[in-house]
Amino acid sequence: MRDRLQTADGTADRDETTDYETVSVPVLVVGAGAAGARVAISLADAGVEPLVIGKSDHGDAHTTWAAGGINAALGSLDPEDDWTVHAADTLDEGHYINDPEAVELTAKHMPDRIRELADWGMPFDRTDAGEINQRYFGAQSFRRTCFVGDRTGEAILDALVAKAQDMEIPYRDNVMVTRLLTDGERVAGAMGFDMESGEFVCFRSDHVVLAAGGSSALYERHSSREDENNADGPALALGAGARLMDIEFVQFHPTGMVGARYGEEWDGRLVTEAVRGEGGRLLNADGERFMEEYSPDQMELDARDVVARAIAQEIREGRGTDNGGVYLDISHREDQYIRDRLPSMVERFDSLGVDITEEPMEVAPTAHYTMGGVDIDFSTGETGVDGLYAVGETVAGVHGANRLGGNSLAETVAIGKLVGEHVAGQVDADAAPALTDGQRALAEREFRSLAALEASDGDVTARELLADLGEILWEHAGILRDEASLKQGLAELDALRERTADLRIEGDRTSRDFEFAVDLSFSLPIAEAILRGALERSESRGAHYRTDYPETDGDWQRNIVASEEPTGLELRTRGVAEPSPEVQDAVDTGYELDYHHLE
Incomplete structure (x- = not known):
């Protein structure tokens, strides 16, 4: 990651001995919401014991704020609904730049995932006939959204956490990962700190799964709590050599x-x-x-x-x-x-x-939600960096240019199960790898950098800079965008970067101030990617609306892929695959919600 923040003079004591804890595990799952929990359950089912780490208390992930429902073509109320129509609605809402494989895997597997959650004790609302009830959600052709009143996300996470606890899956809360341990070709673990004790921790693992959420909290006005969706997942992946895709699409x-x-x-x-x-x-x-x-x-x-x-x-x-x-x-x-x-x-x-x-x-x-994120293979979760996988809102692909309501929770459990199964097949379940001398040196360098950050005594706080960054994105990469405004946003972002040299930390590593400073290092590269991607896409499509290019351009039915190169962030475009014949048939049929059923 290019935006690691340092002390005001940019120095650290290179000779200082840094104490830290080392934890070796077969698989490290970073993120304890629904996606991370479902990955961990699949791993445990296959006989692999992962370690799940989260930034907050166990069971208190952002999943709990997804209130309205989760999609699955059960046909409880509308028997003509099926997975192909669910997939067609998802592609249509995503304006056909979704990854068709991702869409079809999600739609096809969701009925089984819903029944599984019910078996695990999730108290879905039921019809008079005892079927799982379903409600309308925006842009869906049929009543497809299963729910538990308006606390569906909380109920899903409760069910997943209870299942994980029954399986005795190890979990560690209040740990913040600051960087992945990597040599640029493969991942060997992660580094961070205990947010309660301030102790540095190095996790050694040949398999790391990022399930750390999205980036919507970078905006001034957002639906997340202030310690969630701060771009941790995509920024960690980008810094490790993975690619981002469609990061300009923010819902x-x-x-x-x-x-x-x-x-x-x-x-x-x-x-x-x-x-x-x-x-x-x-x-x-x-x-x-x-x-x-x-x-x-x-x-x-x-x-x-x-x-x-x-x-x-x-x-x-x-x-x-x-x-x-x-x-x-x-x-x-x-x-x-x-x-x-x-x-x-x-x-x-x-x-x-x-x-x-x-x-x-x-x-x-x-x-509210970032459709863009890490570019992965959806049947495996692989990122292109050996040993690194990603899932959930951290990734791009299912939602395309705009997310169908009720599909975020669906993606977490449908794809989470598949990724967990794949990772389990790559792991020696008994492996507990030790740090090599080279990896130890990388870890100690990161911890010295964090110690230097903690000692920053300039004139501006990370909280102030994050607030200013939120204003930049809201003003220049918000609901309405244009070339002049996006360029102005990039200029303001450059100026904000310069101000990080004068950072002040009020408190130690257990303080919110230090946490916000780490968040800032994640936020800056992802904010740049959002602005540059939005500037590159000279059309309007889904959640990306350019007032200077108000029409959708067929030539732009492409994904924008971003990678971190020695010269900085590099963007390129890539074509989109075709859906399967059965899903294309559903697209061509043109199913559509009749809102007036509600009147």
Whole structure:
């Protein structure tokens, strides 16, 4: 990674002896959300004992914030649905730059993964006939989204963690990985520190799986908590020699809470799509249901990019609320129905003095998900760097230019199982490799660098720089983009990089200040990749909207691949494969949601 931050004068004591803990394991899984947990379960099933590490307490991963549901073509309510239609919807929503293999593997395996989760105790909502219930989500042809009220992600992670604990899979929480241990050709482990004790840790493993989330929290306004989706996964992979793909595609969820009304701590936090899936209506400040103008057929359940741009347009043209949002209203549904289907939303807003059974919520778009990430082979999880694998939101491919709601959780368990099975086949289960002298030297160099970072005593904090970076991305690589603004964003990013030489750390390695400084080193290269990818793609496609190139260009049905070269970040394009004949048939049939079933 080019953006490792140092002391104000850029020096460190090279002769200092650095103490650190060494842990040797057959497989290291970095990230303890649904993707990492499902990989670990597959490994354990195959007789390989991994170590799972996470930045937060066990069971408290970002997965818990994915509230509305998980997709699988079960046909509980719409028997004509099947995996090929699920795949076709995913390709259509991704504007046909998805990896077709990734899409088909996810869609094909999801019915079994849902039944598996139910067998593991996940309490899915059920129909009167006892089938797993399904709801509408935006841009889906049928009711395909399985759910547990509006806390589906939490229920999935609970089920996976319980299964992992039953299998006695080792786990270590509150550990932050700062760099992968690699010689540039293969991975030999990872380095980091214990966030509670401050102790340095070197993990020695010939197989490392990155399941560390995405990059949406780089934006000023986002739906993640401040210690999640900080670009750890893609930045670690890029620094180890892996490629990134489609990093310019960032999904702006239409309905984030408006901090000016609910308080800064809630600004951008997600109001689940389940509200709209259950019939919620979007109204501007004049009380007009404005989606009738933008999407009269699919209304509030059109693709997320369409709805987000519509809201942004209403606000820009002066029809937003005084707080800079619009209204989302579900109060026309029966009170008990709302309380049964959306209990978390009822509880959250009630704590803020809003009864959503009686009055609307105030919402505006928020950065929510990164479709781009590490370029992998989806049947194996391989990144092109020997021994390094990736899965979940850390990777690109399933979602293309825009993610179908309910597919993020689906990808974690469908692909996570396959990656775990593949990695298990590459591992000597009894191997506990020791550090070589060369690897030890690499680890000690990293720990000296971190010690130097801790000693930084300049004039600017990492928190300030991250806030400024968030503004740069929101302003220049947000919902609406153009060439002049993107170039200005790159210039501002260069200026921000120069300011990192004057960094100040307030506290030791256990402080949030130090954690934010490490986050900053991840954020800078990924922010550059987002801006440069968005500048390179001279068209509008899905979540990437260029006001100077407002049309989709058939010649741009290509992926942008980024790699770190000696001269800096290098971009190139690559063509997209064709879907299978059965999925192409479903695409050609042109299935489409009839929103008015909800009326």
